[in-house]
Amino acid sequence: MYSTGVDTVERLIESTRELLWERGYTGTSPRAILERAGVGQGSMYHHFDGKADLAQAAIERTTQELRTEVGKLFAGPGPALDRITTYLRRERDVLKGCPIGRLTQDPDVVTNPDLRRPVDETFAWLKALLTAVLTDGQNNGELDASLDPAATASTIIAVMQGGYVLARAGNDPAYFDQAMVGVVALLDRARTDAGRAS
């Protein structure tokens, strides 16, 4: 079998992404990556320093995709809370967990600055995005001025991450959904009369 360098790198990164999601970082051996990618050990070490280096490339690609996808969702029109509700309720592969958030439970990820950084930066990016959307909603008069946009943004991200945990514990996506229903109802209480009418 012959493959170009680009093909090899691509197959290694995609195989690592799949395995990180399925098995976590600690549960993924270099050998499993090689087998899934169908490349030899020499090829891997030609392009990457090892498992951590490859995982970093895989995590960075996953976070980049998530940013693109979520950024598009929030670029659309509509009242602030409606856009957030759409985001909270959009279909997800809930039982697989969040490909980013799940990594934080892995001790070998959180103790490795190169692996933790893209995870941390993605949550910081998401928090800044949600804070801006909530602030827009206040400036437009849809949302109560007493709402703390940054704390509320943290709560929204946390309830999603925790929703994945509950769904996996119960092996049922309905556990995720119910947590979203609850937070959407709480957020609705922060709508102004104008925000309710819109």
Added chain:
Amino acid sequence: MYSTGVDTVERLIESTRELLWERGYTGTSPRAILERAGVGQGSMYHHFDGKADLAQAAIERTTQELRTEVGKLFAGPGPALDRITTYLRRERDVLKGCPIGRLTQDPDVVTNPDLRRPVDETFAWLKALLTAVLTDGQNNGELDASLDPAATASTIIAVMQGGYVLARAGNDPAYFDQAMVGVVALLDRARTDAGRAS
């Protein structure tokens, strides 16, 4: 070295609990358990069928302790939302994550019914407890009758679980705290005038 059977069982369970919290299930080898417990392989297999059996005993003990602790907290007096706020804000070893919730990110836990069951049952127990506290608050006239107690209970548990995720991602307990501040402020909006005055 000589130890009684009770000592050996105890050391095996406690060592497994520590390792599950530090390294997760997939990241914990039978050998690491034996080393930490200071017992031989024969002793372990005399008392337990293997790693999964031992992990089940460890998880069941951890969930039992958590239920006792949380049950005590909610047995105290006070308005419903004040008790929930105290629960959300009590000190925790946040950066270590939730010893129960973290397990759901481990593929070898969620695919093993014996290991997933105690985790699932603990969340179901906690949800029933919080639902009852919120319902009490409504019956006492502290909380708005339009609040959905079960969905809100799910949201509260999810925001805590997600708070651990954010804290670990940022390596900073303040990320957990901010998510709690946000949900407490949202819950406060569901207080009735009587609930606000109390």
